[in-house]
Amino acid sequence: MTTATDHKLIYYIKKWVDNISEDDEKLILAAFEPLSVKKKKDVLEPDETCKYIYFVIKGCLRSYYVDAKGIEHIYQIRLDNSWISDLESFFSQRPSKYYIETLEDSELLRISFDRLEQLYSEVPKLERYFRILFQKAYINALERLNATMWESAVDRYNNMLKEHADIFQRVPLVYIASYLGITPESLSRIRKKSAK
Template sequence: MSEPNKLLYYFKKWTDLTEAEEAIIMSVFESVVIKKKNEMLVAGQVCSHLYFITKGCLRSYYIDTKGTEHIYQIRMDNNWISDLESFFSQKPSKYHIETLEDSHLLCITHERMEQLLVEVPRLERYFRILFQKAYVNALNRLNATMWKTAIDRYNDMIQEHPEVFQRVPLVYIASYLGITPESLSRIRRQK
């Protein structure tokens, strides 16, 4: 399936589109190929794009005052990544976004997104559902770090995203789970 068709497939899961609307959508998304280990966003910049990953793997992270990286998101094929707070507010981001693999992306700017939602109002429903799911996932992740053990968080990740262990360095997975690399190694040995 081609990159634009992948995106349309996901839009069509939650909304019906005419051929004219599909053409409008394809006219506002830009296809980009980014090599591994490239920063798509640096903390302090305004997040000007929303990215749909057709192929590849990216992470978003922040760096605390001690210089430690904390992974906020790991996203792979057929997922979205951005700093939504910065994207919608057009204020500087606290996060970095980096490619972990050579990645094929479809991206849209904030201005084009606003234009798209005016021209194809049906997409309001798609993005409402998408952003609701993102909010619920963020809350679930926060709750998991407060109430679930590291082993439970690891088991959840294995169940929900087993491919992440083939594509993402363990040090990043540990950071995402909120544990040290040594703790992750211990958990993996126990399995």
């Protein structure tokens, strides 16, 4: 029996792939494992190989690394109906440099590397979906890199506000500052100026 949470994953796949049959839906859902994770728990730690790609049904997660000085640098923040993983570790099957941590109690669906490869054979149309997904992840990573080099902190803040306004209600500001590559004090000043 499919549930409302299952339908979220199928809904997002169908946005990019036509003609997914009911049989295809069953195969897709059977390939994903549901997972409930409490707030402030790690689903990946450095030196572990990333075994899964996660679809966030409900919740909030971040990926980050800790530098030699012990400072955290946030690479991704993901909310409901999005994906999170360390794709470099996942595809290379080499150890990760990142933590992936839940910031809220989270409901996830996960799929392993081997199971994803098998699913491509069972539902060939899915290769298109994941190709688009991975292209978007690559473009997103480049845009973030370019933004930190070329855009002002104010522009980065305004872009985040435009694309993910709800993030400010759900994620501690210290994490948002880290994601934007600025200090919490700078973020406070930007927010005060923007509120005027």
